[in-house]
Amino acid sequence: MLYAQIMAGGIGKRMGNVPLPKQFLMLGSKPIIIHTIEKFILNDQFDMILVSIPESWIDYTNEIFEKYKVKDDRIRVIAGGKERNDTIQNAINYIEKNIGLNDDDWIVAHDAVRPFITKKIIDENIKAASNFEAVDTVVPAFDTIVRGDGTEVSEIPVRDEMYQGQTPQSFKIKAFQDGFSALSDEQKAILSDTAKIILLSGKKVGMVAGELSNIKITTPYDLRIANAILLTGHTAGE
Template sequence: MREGKFISAIIAAAGQGKRMQRKINKQYLNLHDKPILAHTLEIFEKCTSIDEIIVVTHENEVTYCKEKVIKYYGYDKVEKVITGGSERQESIFNGLKEVDEKCHIVVIHDGARPFIREKQILESIDEAIKHKAVGIGVPVKDTIKIVDEGKNIMNTPNRKFLWAIQTPQTFDYQLLLQSHKRAIEDGYIGTDDTVLVERMGQKVKMIMGSYDNIKITTPEDIYIGEAILKNRKLDDR
């Protein structure tokens, strides 16, 4: 089904990671033997359907990323390492402008989500070919409360309709590009790429992710990530 489709991956690695409380950005912290970003890129490097990878990083870390991650680990599919913007949305738009002109499908993924599996990437691509826009996520386990500014509970939405969105988020390239351009025209800043597509009136197909596809954001996540890696190594025996 992917035959004849040129597929680009944009890896968002420009975040400051202030919640990590470290001098170095979170993408370059080590999990076991290598940086978080290297774990992430390895999965996309090995993914049979990914034709190119664009890494978007902080302007002060472009050289470091190229030398200490891309070149050091030999990721041949990484075509460009570019500078991000002040917001994640701007960083993704920068990446969209740099993909190969042959791009049909674009996969957007967080550099700090190193536990995505290849089969989930491939499923998101297949569904995007059919539906144009795909999000990956998991049903929430906890009851969610909507509160007001005074932290008073206002509403309790039905949990069966609530999902926690993850990445990758995968799209028809032209659809996502036009969605970003519309957001720029409207002065709109969204929290992810699916909401930009939703604003265009396009339905977004949701597919099941996994609960271990965590985004490493706080110091506690490092310990959780180490446990996930250890468990996966045991599973692979």
């Protein structure tokens, strides 16, 4: 089966002094998360759409879904976790408990605060799943990437080989479970990138092209940029 997971398990500390977790802040006339989930609802390839939310905000999420007429029998609002991997594992646990797991089950996991996700990006993730154990959405790195410790440069990789990761990150559930269980406790504590976890297990990870507009709204500056994108005629989620 094919599952979508909207990752909204965080509270957005970098957004500053705001009354709501960032996924619930207004972007234009609707909360950010509404823009995001509307695109996934339009895709009929998903068997279920899991929305992972801080447990204390589940009731609020259901309320705003009702307010903005987000209705789809495939939607399940569930509790996220403390860290990203916990949020993913909670979704897997939900699937296992309520439906059961199969070896060919996939999750297309997307940040709730990337509201400009396009149908093309989602479709390309799903298409690439037939050739890989996981798929990463990326855009070329236009700036030179510098590796260092904050004081001294240790490496400057070839820019043409560098990409910036976005979401969705899509993965076969079994590949994630196998890769995560093989990590040491130290690795589990520091590794939060799903594609890297699967890559470390020796499995192939595909790449699909993202878009520069597929930004992640993390700071107040990002939110201003997102509103500016709306004003130029780009509808969030199209």
